[in-house]
Amino acid sequence: MSIHDMHRGGSMTVVTLALGSQTLAIPTDLLREILDPLPVTRVPGAGALVPGVVNVRGSVVPLADLKQALCIPDEGQDDRSRVLVLDVMLGGEAATVAIAADAVHEVATIDAGAIEAVPASAHVWPPEYLSGLFRGAQGFILLPNLEQIFSNLANRPLAVQL
Structure with a gap:
């Protein structure tokens, strides 16, 4: 989802979550469910970005470390x-993936006009992985380009194929 698509939408409903000291927002239309921590099956050679898979209601789902x-x-x-x-789109096809969060905060509706492009000078985060950011009560909230x-991750030679 590009920042231009977000501005056309008027508002967006997101779930906010913590990764370390950073807060991210994921559009709720991508969210299938939130679960308590699951046992992770490590995949040899998978690397740190997708270290393994989890069992979600009988389905094997890759677990990514954002x-x-x-x-x-x-x-x-x-x-x-x-x-x-x-549930995300990968190469035009729907795929189920999982991400680990340190905490899940709330569901919120944000005005698309409040979403800003990531400044070119912000070398803290890989810019190709962010759709934008907005200011929340506790600071900036990132919108990852999932x-x-x-x-x-799916195109990496040693990654778990999503």
Whole structure:
């Protein structure tokens, strides 16, 4: 989803989550469910970005670590950790993926006009992995470009194929 698509929509409903000290927002139309932490089956040679898979109601689902993709330091997990199961488009086809979150905060509606492009000078995050950002009560909230992130992960030679 591009920032231009978001501006045409008027508003967007998102679920906010924590990865380390950073807050992200995921559009709720991509969210299938939020689960308590699941056992992860490590996949040999998978790498740090998609270290393994999880069993979601009998289906094998790749678990991606967005902290790695977005260069967010790992600050450990606590009892607020959750797994978000998402339905994203990869190469024109629907795919189910999961991401680990340190905490899930709330569902909110944001005005598309409040979404800003990521400044070119913001070298903190890989710009190709962000659709935009907006200011929340506690600071900036990132809108990850999940299609771009997962497409890149799926095309890596050692990554788990999504």
